[in-house]
Amino acid sequence: MNKHKSISLADIVFERLENDILGGKYAYGEVLTEARLCEEMGVSRTPIREAIRRLEQENILRESGKGMVVQGITAEDIADILDIRVRIEGIAARRAAEKMTPEQKKALVNAVDLQEFYVSKADPDNVQWQDHAFHEMIYEGCGSTTLQSTLVPLHRKAQKFRRASVEKINRAHESTGEHRRICDAILAGDGDAAEAAMNDHLLHARESMIGQLGID
Amino acid sequence: MNKHKSISLADIVFERLENDILGGKYAYGEVLTEARLCEEMGVSRTPIREAIRRLEQENILRESGKGMVVQGITAEDIADILDIRVRIEGIAARRAAEKMTPEQKKALVNAVDLQEFYVSKADPDNVQWQDHAFHEMIYEGCGSTTLQSTLVPLHRKAQKFRRASVEKINRAHESTGEHRRICDAILAGDGDAAEAAMNDHLLHARESMIGQLGID
DNA sequence: ATCCGTATAATTGTATACAATTATACTTTC
DNA sequence: GAAAGTATAATTGTATACAATTATACGGAT
Numbered sequence: 001m002n003k004h005k006s007i008s009l010a011d012i013v014f015e016r017l018e019n020d021i022l023g024g025k026y027a028y029g030e031v032l033t034e035a036r037l038c039e040e041m042g043v044s045r046t047p048i049r050e051a052i053r054r055l056e057q058e059n060i061l062r063e064s065g066k067g068m069v070v071q072g073i074t075a076e077d078i079a080d081i082l083d084i085r086v087r088i089e090g091i092a093a094r095r096a097a098e099k100m101t102p103e104q105k106k107a108l109v110n111a112v113d114l115q116e117f118y119v120s121k122a123d124p125d126n127v128q129w130q131d132h133a134f135h136e137m138i139y140e141g142c143g144s145t146t147l148q149s150t151l152v153p154l155h156r157k158a159q160k161f162r163r164a165s166v167e168k169i170n171r172a173h174e175s176t177g178e179h180r181r182i183c184d185a186i187l188a189g190d191g192d193a194a195e196a197a198m199n200d201h202l203l204h205a206r207e208s209m210i211g212q213l214g215i216d
Numbered sequence: 217m218n219k220h221k222s223i224s225l226a227d228i229v230f231e232r233l234e235n236d237i238l239g240g241k242y243a244y245g246e247v248l249t250e251a252r253l254c255e256e257m258g259v260s261r262t263p264i265r266e267a268i269r270r271l272e273q274e275n276i277l278r279e280s281g282k283g284m285v286v287q288g289i290t291a292e293d294i295a296d297i298l299d300i301r302v303r304i305e306g307i308a309a310r311r312a313a314e315k316m317t318p319e320q321k322k323a324l325v326n327a328v329d330l331q332e333f334y335v336s337k338a339d340p341d342n343v344q345w346q347d348h349a350f351h352e353m354i355y356e357g358c359g360s361t362t363l364q365s366t367l368v369p370l371h372r373k374a375q376k377f378r379r380a381s382v383e384k385i386n387r388a389h390e391s392t393g394e395h396r397r398i399c400d401a402i403l404a405g406d407g408d409a410a411e412a413a414m415n416d417h418l419l420h421a422r423e424s425m426i427g428q429l430g431i432d
Numbered sequence: 433a434t435c436c437g438t439a440t441a442a443t444t445g446t447a448t449a450c451a452a453t454t455a456t457a458c459t460t461t462c
Numbered sequence: 463g464a465a466a467g468t469a470t471a472a473t474t475g476t477a478t479a480c481a482a483t484t485a486t487a488c489g490g491a492t
Contacts, residue, residue: 006483008445010269033473044447045474046262053226053266057273059365066455066473071361080362087303145287146296149275150366222453224475249443260477261444282443282485 010047013037014054021060021072022160028074031067058153073161075213081154082206086199089135089151093182093198094191095142104141105187111137112183115176127172132159134179138186138198171208178204226263229253230270237276237288238376244290247283274369289377291429297370298422302415305351305367309398309414310407311358320357321403327353328399331392343388348375350395354402354414387424394420 017037020026037048052068055061061068100108115130135155139148178201185193233253236242253264268284271277277284316324331346351371355364394417401409 006445010445035473046446046448049474050266050269053269054273057270059361076360077362080360083307084304084362084366087307088300091299091303144292144296145275146293146300146370150300150370154362154366222475226475251443262476262478265444 008047009043010050013041013043013047014051016041017051018055018058018060018156019160021055021070022157026070026072028070028072030070031064032061032070033067058157060157073157078158078161078209078213079206081158082202082209085151085154085158086202086206088147089138089202090195090199092138092142092144092147092151093186094195095144095147096138097186097189097191097194099143100141100186104137108134108137108141108183108186112176112179115179119172119176124172127176128159131175131179134183138182141186171205174204175201224263225259226266229257229259229263230267232257233267234271234274234276234372235376237271237286238373242286242288244286244288246286247280248277248286249283274373276373289373294374294377294425294429295422297374298418298425301367301370301374302418302422304363305354305418306411306415308354308358308360308363308367309402310411311360311363312354313402313405313407313410315359316357316402320353324350324353324357324399324402328392328395331395335388335392340388343392344375347391347395350399354398357402387421390420391417 026032034045034048034052037052038045041048052061056063056068060071060073062071063069096104111130111134115127115134118124118126118130132155136152139151139155142148178197182194182197182201185197242248250261250264250268253268254261257264268277272279272284276287276289278287279285312320327346327350331343331350334340334342334346348371352368355367355371358364394413398410398413398417401413
């Protein structure tokens with residue numbers, strides 16, 4: 001009856017290493033050896049290697065003869081990520097409006113409700129967590145593994161990066177309002193409105209992020 | 217002076233397993249155990265496992281308690297892939313027009329020249345190979361690791377799938393003409409034209425593919 | 433006959449041992 | 463003193479051994 005994979009050391013290492021890199025613990029360009037990571041994480045090379053391969057696949061680490069080079073994420077990468085999301089996440093919202101199950105819709109509403117609550121409590125960490133959950137639910141609910149596997153890493157990178165950046169509560173209020181509009185459209189099964197609302201949301205997010213990062 | 221990573225068994229297994237799955241050797245839904253793959257490929261579990269993790273990251277395999285389930289790619293996935301590419305590959309073409317080095321441009325021209333040559337020789341395998349090289353060069357030349365790491369897996373999946381499908385020489389001629397227009401725009405450094413030509417190309421490819429697959 | 437429990441087999445997770453490659457440092461020679 | 467070559471150390475690639483978990487099959491009890 002075990003439906004979900006049990007959590008392995010490799011998964012933990014992957015998560016932690018990604019966090020450490022995107023969170024700035026390791027400087028970009030720094031070279032990481034397997035032995036060093038083994039020592040720091042207290043596990044053997046096997047899970048370390050599996051985590052490394054996955055991070056390599058996501059372009060967060062880069063192989064370079066001797067050791068792995070930390071690629072990390074730059075402000076330009078964040079701009080690129082939002083450029084891409086602006087163009088395709090609307091499709092996911094449309095599909096979600098057409099395909100989400102009642103249970104998924106209920107969970108989505110709950111995420112927006114909670115986000116509003118945490119905004120009112122001025123709790124930026126939980127606001128961001130609900131923001132994260134909201135988008136992931138749409139990726140999950142759109143019914144396309146292609147859209148999901150494309151959007152999840154992009155969103156995750158942007159998310160982790162934001163945790164280290166200044167933006168916290170600034171745009172939280174309007175962002176939550178935009179989520180509410182997307183959510184309402186999905187609940188109504190209105191694909192056009194959901195896509196439009198998502199595009200609107202991401203354009204604002206992009207503008208805000210670009211303003212903060214001082215690029216483009 | 218070894219600039220490129222040496223090719224490992226894990227890389228070979230990854231490539232081969234991806235090919236075998238997308239090529240239809242393993243039925244979708246089939247369960248693969250590590251032991252079986254070890255035997256079939258004649259290597260130990262270590263490289264098998266690393267390849268599995270990477271394929272899992274690309275949603276080609278799915279973990280399911282006992283063994284890995286073959287996800288593979290459906291006609292709907294191909295449609296989704298082209299929907300996404302239509303929306304973002306134009307950006308890559310624009311960037312390539314702005315950023316490609318003379319060497320990269322020269323290689324790009326060469327790929328289109330070769331593709332035209334193979335079309336004239338009615339050699340579909342090499343036509344497809346040059347088609348593949350053309351797009352990869354643009355991903356590489358656009359200067360964005362985000363665009364690259366997003367587009368490469370999508371393109372690779374579509375490419376491998378096509379190898380197993382009927383479409384071979386059908387659209388090769390017009391496709392090559394479209395590549396030529398994209399290439400000319402990139403050579404001229406005209407980002408607008410490159411983006412427009414790429415969008416045009418992908419819309420045609422999408423239409424052709426959808427017609428063949430009989431979907432939407 | 434069926435259901436439950438235990439034992440056994442199969443499978444994955446993890447660690448470690450071993451091999452091969454590559455970089456670095458030291459020594460020797462010119 | 464510089465350069466080249468060799469030896470040693472460091473690092474990754476691969477295989478295997480061991481542990482833990484889970485499924486399956488068999489046997490006994492009701």
